[in-house]
Amino acid sequence: MTFSEENYIKAIYHLGIGNEKMVSTNAIAEKMETKPSSVTDMIKKLSDKDLVNYKKYQGVSLTELGRNKALSIIRKHRLWEVFLVDKLDFQWDEVHEVAEQLEHIKSEKLIDKLDTYLGHPKLDPHGDPIPTKDGKFKETVKLLLSETPINSIGVCIGVKDSSATFLKFLDKHKIALGDMIKVLDKEEFDGSLHIQIKQRNLLISEQIAGNIFVNLV
Amino acid sequence: MTFSEENYIKAIYHLGIGNEKMVSTNAIAEKMETKPSSVTDMIKKLSDKDLVNYKKYQGVSLTELGRNKALSIIRKHRLWEVFLVDKLDFQWDEVHEVAEQLEHIKSEKLIDKLDTYLGHPKLDPHGDPIPTKDGKFKETVKLLLSETPINSIGVCIGVKDSSATFLKFLDKHKIALGDMIKVLDKEEFDGSLHIQIKQRNLLISEQIAGNIFVNLV
DNA sequence: ATATTTTTTTAGTTATATCTAAATATGATT
DNA sequence: AATCATATTTAGATATAACTAAAAAAATAT
Numbered sequence: 001m002t003f004s005e006e007n008y009i010k011a012i013y014h015l016g017i018g019n020e021k022m023v024s025t026n027a028i029a030e031k032m033e034t035k036p037s038s039v040t041d042m043i044k045k046l047s048d049k050d051l052v053n054y055k056k057y058q059g060v061s062l063t064e065l066g067r068n069k070a071l072s073i074i075r076k077h078r079l080w081e082v083f084l085v086d087k088l089d090f091q092w093d094e095v096h097e098v099a100e101q102l103e104h105i106k107s108e109k110l111i112d113k114l115d116t117y118l119g120h121p122k123l124d125p126h127g128d129p130i131p132t133k134d135g136k137f138k139e140t141v142k143l144l145l146s147e148t149p150i151n152s153i154g155v156c157i158g159v160k161d162s163s164a165t166f167l168k169f170l171d172k173h174k175i176a177l178g179d180m181i182k183v184l185d186k187e188e189f190d191g192s193l194h195i196q197i198k199q200r201n202l203l204i205s206e207q208i209a210g211n212i213f214v215n216l217v
Numbered sequence: 218m219t220f221s222e223e224n225y226i227k228a229i230y231h232l233g234i235g236n237e238k239m240v241s242t243n244a245i246a247e248k249m250e251t252k253p254s255s256v257t258d259m260i261k262k263l264s265d266k267d268l269v270n271y272k273k274y275q276g277v278s279l280t281e282l283g284r285n286k287a288l289s290i291i292r293k294h295r296l297w298e299v300f301l302v303d304k305l306d307f308q309w310d311e312v313h314e315v316a317e318q319l320e321h322i323k324s325e326k327l328i329d330k331l332d333t334y335l336g337h338p339k340l341d342p343h344g345d346p347i348p349t350k351d352g353k354f355k356e357t358v359k360l361l362l363s364e365t366p367i368n369s370i371g372v373c374i375g376v377k378d379s380s381a382t383f384l385k386f387l388d389k390h391k392i393a394l395g396d397m398i399k400v401l402d403k404e405e406f407d408g409s410l411h412i413q414i415k416q417r418n419l420l421i422s423e424q425i426a427g428n429i430f431v432n433l434v
Numbered sequence: 435a436t437a438t439t440t441t442t443t444t445a446g447t448t449a450t451a452t453c454t455a456a457a458t459a460t461g462a463t464t
Numbered sequence: 465a466a467t468c469a470t471a472t473t474t475a476g477a478t479a480t481a482a483c484t485a486a487a488a489a490a491a492t493a494t
């Protein structure tokens with residue numbers, strides 16, 4: 001598979017949210033930042049290779065083979081993201097572009113060893129689940145801390161606002177990626193949240209809570 | 218620069234041993250496993266981009282710009298090799314193919330951080346020097362242990378025979394990559410070498426010594 | 435039900451990187 | 465110096481992946 005084919009398969013996967021949903025030519029064109037006519041050409045090739053189901057004017061969906069390929073690429077992408085953040089000290093918001101390139105490296109041994117080296121992570125730095133080698137992964141519920149029900153516990157998996165100011169705020173209050181956060185109470189008055197993090201109790205504004213993503217556990 | 222252009226620049230560098238030596242079209246074709254006519258086409262493009270000096274029928278050499286590009290690619294290749302061996306536990310002889318892909322990843326930040334992460338290594342797993350960011354590197358004298366003069370000291374940087382049997386032998390006698398080896402004496406009779414390694418004295422056959430590469434220090 | 439708009443496809447073109455076959459230049463041999 | 469062999473280049477063709485412009489199908493509106 002060429003880089004281009006892999007990128008199309010990935011785009012179709014994301015647009016169809018994995019399942020068998022039909023994806024339109026225009027939607028793919030927009031996502032790939034290309035023209036619909038180019039998409040039609042590529043779809044035909046992918047169809048010849050049995051990676052997508054295609055009937056003229058009816059949109060496309062991934063075949064079983066296509067879905068597996070997509071998951072394999074997504075696995076690689078997310079493992080590399082973990083590597084960049086955990087080992088090379090990249091910021092969460094800097095990794096995407098580089099991972100877009102690394103995901104196309106072809107070596108099963110490499111990705112197996114990388115997975116082991118990273119300790120078989122389940123989530124990438126943005127809190128998205130990493131498929132296993134055989135294409136399975138736990139769908140997680142990712143939501144904003146401000147939307148998290150009282151008494152539930154979430155793992156901090158990312159931010160919406162990644163400005164230096166906000167990151168500095170988080171650093172100051174020792175809120176970091178991977179931290180367990182329990183929502184204790186919500187103020188009626190202004191939506192402020194009482195949270196528990198690392199045995200500490202903290203009161204944060206609704207605006208702060210609205211910029212922190214968590215995975216429910 | 219495309220992958221293909223980068224591979225040509227690298228091939229020309231290696232064939233010209235870095236310096237201004239003229240490299241023939243046929244030599245490049247052989248190294249790249251392609252046809253001379255394809256090489257001519259590519260050379261013209263590289264010449265237009267000021268990466269090579271080219272006069273019809275006279276061969277090519279790298280320009281200053283081309284040389285810098287070549288060194289940058291080689292730097293990336295060798296740093297990735299170190300990563301694969303040191304961090305991911307690849308064998309010395311398994312890394313080349315994967316590094317051939319990784320060397321084309323475009324991100325200066327990535328390679329800087331990788332370099333730091335690896336501790337700014339000077340040599341790759343095969344004992345070849347890693348150029349610095351500004352394109353400088355120490356040329357080292359790489360030779361077989363069997364050819365190393367008496368009383369000189371070398372760092373073990375690779376093996377000629379990478380069979381399981383031989384690697385097992387090295388393991389058993391605790392001879393590893395990076396070890397300092399001093400040649401104490403050579404037996405007239407059969408060429409056996411008395412060596413000193415990690416405060417231990419060892420007698421190894423000429424055949425063993427002929428399969429270990431060292432860098433003189 | 436027909437007309438209009440939108441979506442999708444087809445047909446023809448371009449750029450990259452390759453190839454084969456033919457032509458031309460260089461270097462070696464007589 | 466002319467001939468031959470080798471090396472190199474040119475010309476023309478192919479596959480990939482993109483594009484534009486025009487045609488055709490589907491969806492929407494009148």
